[in-house]
Amino acid sequence: MSLVLGSVVLGILSGGIYALMAVGLTLSFGVLEVVNIAQGMFVIAAAYLSYALQRYWHIDPLLGLVITIPVMFLLGLVVEWSFIRRLKQDRVMLSILVSWAVALILEGVVGLIFADDFRSIHSWYVTATVPVFGLYVPDIYLIGFALAVVLMGLVYLLVYRSRFGAALRAMVQNREAAALLGIDVQRISTLTFAIATGLTAAGGMLFGAIQAFNADSNLDLISRLLIIVILGGMGSMGGALVASVGLLVAVNIIAVTWTPNWSTFFFFGITILVLVFRPQGFFGAPAARKV
Amino acid sequence: MTSVKVCCMQYVIAEGRLLGGRIGGHAVGAGRKCAAMTAAPASVTIDLLIKSDGGGILLSIRRQATTAMFALTASSLLIAGCGTAKPAAQAAQKPVTIGTSLSLSGDFSGDGKSIEAGYKLWVDQVNKHGGLLGRKVKLVVLNDDSSTQQSLTNYSTLIGTDHVDLVFGPFSSPLTIPAEQIAKRYGYLLPDPAGGAPSVFAENYDGYAYAKPASVPHNLLGLGNLLMSLPASERPKTVAYATSNDPFTEPQLPPLRKELEAAGMRTLYYQVFPDETPDLQPEALAIAQTHADAVVLGTTSVPQVQAFVQAFAQQHYNPKVIVATSGPDQGSAFSSALGVANTEGFLVPIAWTPTANSYQNKQFIQAYIAKYGGTAASIPADAPDAYCVGQLVQELVTKTHSLKNADLIKALHANTFQTVEGPMSFQMDGAPAGTHMFLVQWQNGSTKIVWPKDSQQASLEYPKPAWH
Numbered sequence: 001m002s003l004v005l006g007s008v009v010l011g012i013l014s015g016g017i018y019a020l021m022a023v024g025l026t027l028s029f030g031v032l033e034v035v036n037i038a039q040g041m042f043v044i045a046a047a048y049l050s051y052a053l054q055r056y057w058h059i060d061p062l063l064g065l066v067i068t069i070p071v072m073f074l075l076g077l078v079v080e081w082s083f084i085r086r087l088k089q090d091r092v093m094l095s096i097l098v099s100w101a102v103a104l105i106l107e108g109v110v111g112l113i114f115a116d117d118f119r120s121i122h123s124w125y126v127t128a129t130v131p132v133f134g135l136y137v138p139d140i141y142l143i144g145f146a147l148a149v150v151l152m153g154l155v156y157l158l159v160y161r162s163r164f165g166a167a168l169r170a171m172v173q174n175r176e177a178a179a180l181l182g183i184d185v186q187r188i189s190t191l192t193f194a195i196a197t198g199l200t201a202a203g204g205m206l207f208g209a210i211q212a213f214n215a216d217s218n219l220d221l222i223s224r225l226l227i228i229v230i231l232g233g234m235g236s237m238g239g240a241l242v243a244s245v246g247l248l249v250a251v252n253i254i255a256v257t258w259t260p261n262w263s264t265f266f267f268f269g270i271t272i273l274v275l276v277f278r279p280q281g282f283f284g285a286p287a288a289r290k291v
Numbered sequence: 292m293t294s295v296k297v298c299c300m301q302y303v304i305a306e307g308r309l310l311g312g313r314i315g316g317h318a319v320g321a322g323r324k325c326a327a328m329t330a331a332p333a334s335v336t337i338d339l340l341i342k343s344d345g346g347g348i349l350l351s352i353r354r355q356a357t358t359a360m361f362a363l364t365a366s367s368l369l370i371a372g373c374g375t376a377k378p379a380a381q382a383a384q385k386p387v388t389i390g391t392s393l394s395l396s397g398d399f400s401g402d403g404k405s406i407e408a409g410y411k412l413w414v415d416q417v418n419k420h421g422g423l424l425g426r427k428v429k430l431v432v433l434n435d436d437s438s439t440q441q442s443l444t445n446y447s448t449l450i451g452t453d454h455v456d457l458v459f460g461p462f463s464s465p466l467t468i469p470a471e472q473i474a475k476r477y478g479y480l481l482p483d484p485a486g487g488a489p490s491v492f493a494e495n496y497d498g499y500a501y502a503k504p505a506s507v508p509h510n511l512l513g514l515g516n517l518l519m520s521l522p523a524s525e526r527p528k529t530v531a532y533a534t535s536n537d538p539f540t541e542p543q544l545p546p547l548r549k550e551l552e553a554a555g556m557r558t559l560y561y562q563v564f565p566d567e568t569p570d571l572q573p574e575a576l577a578i579a580q581t582h583a584d585a586v587v588l589g590t591t592s593v594p595q596v597q598a599f600v601q602a603f604a605q606q607h608y609n610p611k612v613i614v615a616t617s618g619p620d621q622g623s624a625f626s627s628a629l630g631v632a633n634t635e636g637f638l639v640p641i642a643w644t645p646t647a648n649s650y651q652n653k654q655f656i657q658a659y660i661a662k663y664g665g666t667a668a669s670i671p672a673d674a675p676d677a678y679c680v681g682q683l684v685q686e687l688v689t690k691t692h693s694l695k696n697a698d699l700i701k702a703l704h705a706n707t708f709q710t711v712e713g714p715m716s717f718q719m720d721g722a723p724a725g726t727h728m729f730l731v732q733w734q735n736g737s738t739k740i741v742w743p744k745d746s747q748q749a750s751l752e753y754p755k756p757a758w759h
């Protein structure tokens with residue numbers, strides 16, 4: 001397989017993983033009007049959880065998701081109850097500040113427990129590969145992409161094929177009207193934030209398996225996740241997936257055919273262009289707050 | 292503590308009282324009146340610097356003040372300072388304060404903490420033997436969070452506000468440049484363990500000293516000599532290079548490339564990647580597809596090396612030779628990140644090894660293990676780098692019988708200094724005058740010197756074994 005084609009394959013697979021990490025961010029904004037800057041730190045905290053389960057209790061990171069997803073879900077409940085539901089006005093702006101504070105608190109706690117040393121998650125499927133026309137596709141990327149498709153599919157079903165989802169969508173259309181119809185708006189909000197946080201368990205495990213991390217890694221990660229969500233359209237789950245895959249493929253192609261320096265420039269340059277000429281993202285205003 | 296600087300005049304205030312300061316380069320002790328205060332300029336600049344302890348906040352307020360304001364402020368300061376003078380005898384007994392700014396958090400925290408360990412060890416040792424000129428040494432460490440801006444702030448605070456006697460350098464060239472600018476402004480000696488990039492020497496400050504046996508562009512040249520020592524039929528034929536755009540790593544590759552190409556080793560890949568790139572899969576994939584015999588990585592950290600190795604292993608690509616500029620020199624941090632099996636055959640240029648027969652090396656190792664535990668093999672390379680800085684200053688002070696930075700700077704260029712990394716001397720821009728570096732290879736879980744020949748502890752393991 002040619003170098004370019006190989007880069008495209010790896011770009012698609014890693015794009016899926018980044019989309020999984022970003023989906024919670026877009027869900028929070030779409031439903032709650034909360035720009036959750038702590039999303040990157042949630043991913044890193046989940047990576048540490050997977051690392052700790054494997055390191056100290058010898059639990060395989062994939063199997064460990066049975067534990068880490070509920071733990072992260074509970075963390076989401078606590079954060080929503082403690083901070084997010086207190087925001088009654090100007091939620092978008094205030095949520096940026098509040099979630100940034102949450103990220104700093106979490107970063108401090110994680111730093112205290114694990115220090116600043118870089119960690120990584122090891123398992124047989126991290127280095128194992130599947131040969132595809134001369135390219136060795138790492139199992140971890142295939143697993144990650146599959147996990148992203150499954151989990152994002154489940155979220156889609158939850159939003160569009162369940163009573164909970166119907167209530168949620170009603171709330172997105174008109175929060176006050178939904179409350180007047182008897183929908184428990186507060187409960188839906190809490191559960192949505194907790195689900196968005198719970199999803200970071202899978203993203204964190206994958207992130208920790210594909211690259212070394214420490215608590216500081218959240219800063220770079222959140223900037224990338226925000227770019228993905230901005231390009232896709234804040235609140236658009238499908239947009240996040242398309243933007244993530246598109247960006248990673250483009251970045252990889254530029255890196256192998258031209259220079260890695262320009263691939264990074266492209267990543268941030270395209271964001272500036274989109275913000276100037278299409279601030280609502282690729283999926284436009286009508287889709288901007290649809291989940 | 293607050294520093295108030297009025298043009299060329301500077302005062303240190305704590306809890307609203309003047310402790311001391313400088314006017315026109317002359318120290319003003321607390322309670323001393325100074326004639327310079329009466330010569331108030333028509334318009335002055337007042338800086339208020341609120342001290343930051345690393346990750347904290349720097350509040351800088353700059354305002355133009357009128358003569359009246361100046362006079363009022365200056366008078367208030369002098370009045371507030373009256374009665375706080377310390378006896379001369381007490382001042383003579385106070386410790387020699389050495390300030391430094393280190394990356395105790397952020398991207399360079401691994402190296403920063405190792406540097407801190409080396410500095411503290413030297414302070415322990417020098418105090419155990421009577422200190423500097425009979426005075427105990429006290430080390431003040433501020434955290435720069437791996438930020439160039441914070442490095443600038445910290446050295447401004449240490450020198451301009453805290454008036455430390457001496458300063459030691461930070462970790463890595465990007466953070467050294469602002470430190471060097473501040474040291475230059477105040478005329479302080481800046482001995483440094485990790486700022487070897489050409490951009491640091493471009494400042495042309497004679498008070499700067501990169502405390503290493505050789506400057507950065509010489510680091511990898513040993514590899515060229517080593518490969519040329521192989522039988523012609525066995526030498527690598529092709530080479531792939533990838534380097535971070537970091538000012539420490541990037542200058543190391545071109546001299547080696549030139550040397551290897553002159554010896555007939557073709558370059559199949561040469562790319563520079565941004566240091567902050569989190570995903571190195573595309574670069575690693577491109578290198579793997581060249582099937583080059585040798586790989587030269589200009590990496591700045593263990594995670595970068597790990598990212599390349601993971602991708603190479605995934606692509607079943609096993610070069611015969613692989614060298615990295617940084618990462619494999621981090622002892623157990625490197626082997627635990629890659630797994631001991633995958634360290635086998637990795638090469639890295641270093642200035643220090645536990646087995647080198649250099650000045651006080653045995654004492655350093657014994658003291659390090661006694662203080663921090665572990666083994667000689669697990670000592671990270673940054674610790675002896677930092678220790679050298681202390682040794683250099685100690686020799687300078689001993690030779691000059693002075694703690695004045697001007698005296699130390701003058702002596703810096705007139706002498707050769709013995710350190711755990713071997714003898715060192717310095718050019719006027721701070722670059723080391725020597726070219727000696729070791730090339731070590733990971734073999735059976737520890738590093739062995741494979742170059743130069745006269746220090747060789749093991750033969751080159753060639754080709755290196757496949758990844759696990």
